[in-house]
């Protein structure tokens with residue numbers, strides 16, 4: 001049996017690890033070059049994410065993730081533009097974390113490096129299209145000329161999934177009309193002094209009444225061994241930002257982000273001004289619309305490729321949960337591969353879209 005996975009973000013490598021460990025032939029394809037590091041920021045993982053990592057990874061790699069995680073904050077705080085805390089959701093450590101999973105904050109670059117350890121990745125291979133074969137298998141074509149046949153093609157190619165577009169052309173992903181510019185600022189003493197306390201002790205969201213908000217969170221490596229930083233995201237209604245944001249260079253994006261919060265306390269714009277311009281990116285907030293289960297075939301999907309959701313701190317853990325569940329259904333199957341995939345899809349669609357729904361409730 002051979003399984004092809006497209007997308008080496010989070011879910012893709014975790015599934016590859018789990019299948020590889022079970023002795024199943026797996027090929028992982030990624031459009032980015034091996035030395036391209038466009039995916040660096042702090043992410044918080046729900047306990048489901050911790051459990052998923054634990055179930056698929058060899059113990060040394062899992063332990064490495066714990067050892068390189070960020071200092072744990074006390075929770076999430078919502079602030080008004082005058083930086084008064086208006087609401088807080090504290091997340092105290094639980095005694096039973098070993099059983100039920102722990103909340104983790106991780107540096108995405110570090111996590112990916114660990115997830116990609118010990119597995120081969122075909123870098124620089126962008127998925128182009130697939131073809132269903134008469135024998136029930138699937139043939140996948142890549143932009144670099146690579147062609148590969150498999151029993152199962154797994155889409156882990158994120159929000160703009162090209163595989164979803166071909167396999168489920170009716171699946172809809174909606175732009176919520178919110179533009180985001182994000183980046184990282186090295187956590188020097190000067191930056192620490194500029195950073196609101198709430199962002200040094202967990203995740204913080206400064207929300208205006210006009211649709212603007214800024215998320216801020218420090219990432220301090222718990223081991224003391226890493227380059228600590230503050231991650232920031234400045235978001236505003238798309239109608240209030242220049243239409244050609246995607247065509248702008250990183251310095252221009254940085255300037256726009258500062259301009260968007262120019263009437264907020266000066267230290268916030270200063271955090272953006274001091275950012276490493278290379279880390280600055282822009283995106284738009286998107287959410288997937290629930291869809292009925294399709295006829296299971298030799299193509300399936302995981303993570304943002306199927307249930308992308310607006311940022312509410314759960315999408316990465318849900319993507320990892322998909323990988324762990326699909327891995328388990330395949331490796332522990334007693335029937336056909338198709339039945340195992342069907343069982344995975346049924347369960348994943350249920351909790352995945354429940355999380356999408358929950359993320360939407362978090363902003364209303």
Ligand SMILES: Cc1cc2nc3c(=O)[nH]c(=O)nc-3n(C[C@H](O)[C@H](O)[C@H](O)COP(=O)(O)OP(=O)(O)OC[C@H]3O[C@@H](n4cnc5c(N)ncnc54)[C@H](O)[C@@H]3O)c2cc1C
Pocket residue numbers: 006007008009010011012029030031032041042043044045125126127128156157158159160161162182233283302303304305311312313314315316317319
């Ligand atoms: C600034 C920011 C902060 C975030 N913070 C959090 C957080 O705190 N908590 C949280 O839960 N989530 C967070 N997220 C969201 C989280 O990163 C995603 O939900 C998660 O990465 C989804 O994982 P995935 O594996 O499904 O897809 P992705 O991580 O998006 O990976 C998709 C991969 O597929 C590759 N790819 C795409 N197209 C192709 C193609 N055609 N051919 C080959 N490869 C392709 C991409 O290059 C990428 O490597 C954040 C996102 C951003 C932008």
